[in-house]
Amino acid sequence: MTVRVDLNISLDGFATTTDQTPENPFGQDWGRLVAAYTATRTFRERVLGDTSGAGTTGVADRYGAEYFENIGAEIMGAGMFGLHDNAHDPGWRGWWGEEPPFRCPVFVLTNGAPRDPIAFDNGTVFRFLTASPEEALALATEAAGGADVRIGGGVDTVRSFLAAGLVDRLHVGITPILLGRGKSLWADLRGLEADCDVTSEVAESGVVHVTFTRR
Amino acid sequence: MTVRVDLNISLDGFATTTDQTPENPFGQDWGRLVAAYTATRTFRERVLGDTSGAGTTGVADRYGAEYFENIGAEIMGAGMFGLHDNAHDPGWRGWWGEEPPFRCPVFVLTNGAPRDPIAFDNGTVFRFLTASPEEALALATEAAGGADVRIGGGVDTVRSFLAAGLVDRLHVGITPILLGRGKSLWADLRGLEADCDVTSEVAESGVVHVTFTRR
Numbered sequence: 001m002t003v004r005v006d007l008n009i010s011l012d013g014f015a016t017t018t019d020q021t022p023e024n025p026f027g028q029d030w031g032r033l034v035a036a037y038t039a040t041r042t043f044r045e046r047v048l049g050d051t052s053g054a055g056t057t058g059v060a061d062r063y064g065a066e067y068f069e070n071i072g073a074e075i076m077g078a079g080m081f082g083l084h085d086n087a088h089d090p091g092w093r094g095w096w097g098e099e100p101p102f103r104c105p106v107f108v109l110t111n112g113a114p115r116d117p118i119a120f121d122n123g124t125v126f127r128f129l130t131a132s133p134e135e136a137l138a139l140a141t142e143a144a145g146g147a148d149v150r151i152g153g154g155v156d157t158v159r160s161f162l163a164a165g166l167v168d169r170l171h172v173g174i175t176p177i178l179l180g181r182g183k184s185l186w187a188d189l190r191g192l193e194a195d196c197d198v199t200s201e202v203a204e205s206g207v208v209h210v211t212f213t214r215r
Numbered sequence: 216m217t218v219r220v221d222l223n224i225s226l227d228g229f230a231t232t233t234d235q236t237p238e239n240p241f242g243q244d245w246g247r248l249v250a251a252y253t254a255t256r257t258f259r260e261r262v263l264g265d266t267s268g269a270g271t272t273g274v275a276d277r278y279g280a281e282y283f284e285n286i287g288a289e290i291m292g293a294g295m296f297g298l299h300d301n302a303h304d305p306g307w308r309g310w311w312g313e314e315p316p317f318r319c320p321v322f323v324l325t326n327g328a329p330r331d332p333i334a335f336d337n338g339t340v341f342r343f344l345t346a347s348p349e350e351a352l353a354l355a356t357e358a359a360g361g362a363d364v365r366i367g368g369g370v371d372t373v374r375s376f377l378a379a380g381l382v383d384r385l386h387v388g389i390t391p392i393l394l395g396r397g398k399s400l401w402a403d404l405r406g407l408e409a410d411c412d413v414t415s416e417v418a419e420s421g422v423v424h425v426t427f428t429r430r
Contacts, residue, residue, distance in 0.1 A: 011425065012228060012401035176413045176425055180405025186227035190395025198391045200417045208415050208423050210226065210391055 001141060002148045002168045005158050006067050007185060008034045008207075009172050014182030015155040029179050036205035037173060040064040047101045059203035063173065072147025073140040074102050077157035078110040081126060087112045100124040102152075105143040107136050109157060133164045155183045162189060167214075174208040216356060217363045217383045220373050221282050222400060223249045224387050229397030230370040244394050251420035252388060255279040262316045274418035278388065287362025288355040289317050292372035293325040296341060302327045315339040317367075320358040322351050324372060348379045370398045377404060382429075389423040 009015045010033055017029035037043055041055030042064035055061065078084060082095035087110075094100065103123040115128040129136065140149045151161045161167050170192075172185070196212040203209060224230045225248055232244035252258055256270030257279035270276065293299060297310035302325075309315065318338040330343040344351065355364045366376045376382050385407075387400070411427040418424060 012404070176408060176415060178401060178404045178407045180401075180403055186393060186395075188395055189227070189393045192393045193391060198421055200391060200421055200423050202415045202417055202423075206413055206415055208417075208425070210423070212391075 001144065001146060003137065003161070003166055004071070004148050004150045004169045004171070005161070005167050006063070006150070006171045007153065007155070007158060007173070008037055009174055009185050010179040010182070011174055011176050012178045012180065013184040013186040014179045015158070015172075015185040016153075016183035017179065018182050029182065032177055033175050033179070036060045036175065036203060036207045037064060039205075042068070049099055056204075058205075059201060059209065060173070060205060060207060063171065063203075063209055067150075068101070070148050071102075071104055071150050072144025073104055074106045074150045074152045075136050075140050075157070075161075076106060076108055076152040077154050078108060078112065080153045080157070081106075081108045083108065083110055083112065083128075090115070093118050094126060096124075100126075104147075105140070106152075107131075107140050107143075109136060133161045133166055137161070137166055155185055159185065159187075159189075162192065169214065170212040172210050173203075174210060176206050176208065216359065216361060218352065218366065218376070218381055219286070219363050219384045219386070220366045220376070220382050221278070221386045222368065222370070222373060222388070223252055224389055224400050225394040225397070226389055226391050227393045227395065228399040228401040229394045230368070230373070230387075230400040231398035232394065233397050244397065247392055248390050248394070251275045251390065251418060251422045252279060254420075257283070264314055271419075273420075274416060274424065275388070275420060275422060278386065278418075278424055282365075283316070285363050286317075286319055286365050287359025288319055289321045289365045289367050290351050290355050290372070290376075291321060291323055291367040292369050293323060293327065295368045295372070296321075296323045298323065298325055298327065298343075305330070308333050309341060311339075315341075319362075320355070321367075322346075322355050322358075324351060348376045348381055352376070352381055370400055374400065374402075374404075377407065384429065385427040387425050388418075389425060391421050391423065 007015045017027045019027035019029050039056050040061040041057050042061050044050040044055040086092040099122055106126045108126055108128045110128050111130055118126045151158050196214050199211050201209045222230045232242045234242040234244050254271045255276040256272050257276050259265040259270040301307040321341045323341055323343045325343050326345055333341045366373050411429050414426050416424045
């Protein structure tokens with residue numbers, strides 16, 4: 001069982017953008033940050049439900065496909081589920097639509113009021129809990145049944161698992177742009193590479209894929 | 216005439232390390248940051264004076280050789296010359312020894328007292344001046360006689376030229392380690408890529424070379 005993280009970051013380390021507006025709910029920066037990933041065939045099929053076969057099939061798509069392989073459970077922060085602006089609505093089912101791409105148990109970390117689990121036909125089940133990284137990982141590991149656990153995001157959640165030494169494999173797709181703003185992945189992670197093998201690969205798009213794998 | 220910058224940085228963006236001690240004047244972090252570069256044949260020959268042919272000859276050495284090609288003048292900060300701890304000594308000739316690797320006019324930016332130029336037999340001439348980036352570049356451009364000008368470092372000096380939009384080509388060798396401390400190259404450089412072509416290449420060592428070239 002491997003605990004995995006995959007994130008898109010800018011060359012200056014920003015993993016979460018902060019320029020969202022009501023008119024542009026993802027923000028302009030987000031689109032630029034993830035452009036190579038959202039162009040892949042895997043993303044188009046798995047996240048957008050586009051079964052036409054459209055999309056890129058190079059290095060970015062290989063990482064995109066690996067992203068979904070052998071994941072038995074996922075842990076994410078409340079923001080990634082879309083809870084922050086919707087916690088007042090007991091009927092809110094998240095912003096991933098009726099075909100969330102996870103297709104496995106998803107543990108949503110929240111400090112808010114208890115919420116009932118939400119199950120989707122495709123196997124995605126969101127459960128809400130207030131827990132430490134260690135507690136959440138224990139639950140997710142059990143739910144994964146021997147398959148891998150992904151720490152999905154956002155960056156604060158990922159950083160809490162990295163700081164606790166709970167991540168076995170960290171893959172970042174570094175888009176060679178400088179955002180100059182957002183939430184940084186890297187602060188205070190000195191020495192993360194110490195017990196890891198590190199590989200790097202440049203995709204056709206120019207995105208640099210760096211993977212830290214704990215030995 | 217191209218204004219060029221080459222820097223080694225960590226994955227979290229640090230270009231200048233800050234763990235120097237009297238016993239370890241470069242610091243432990245510096246050695247790890249530049250290990251692939253200092254192992255090259257070019258560095259060993261040009262900077263250390265080792266003419267035995269020892270050293271690596273792969274991608275890092277290609278960038279190392281390009282570093283010295285067609286440079287007609289260099290601009291550096293007082294710290295890179297070694298002035299900060301030695302400004303009181305009028306006889307101080309810098310920490311580069313009697314064969315400084317520059318072999319061209321070097322303009323050292325300082326807010327300190329005037330100092331006489333220092334000339335070395337190999338063509339290196341250090342001149343000391345208090346000047347804006349634009350003023351220093353005008354002098355260096357004239358001295359370069361049509362060849363390129365390098366902004367050598369340290370990171371504060373490089374950032375002042377980047378912020379002023381004076382750099383035509385920025386090459387960073389990104390060592391896949393997280394230092395978590397030092398001086399960052401990247402803060403407040405949002406959009407640097409906007410009018411640039413960006414290329415990336417992974418060296419045998421795992422260092423990722425990213426180059427921004429202004430169109």
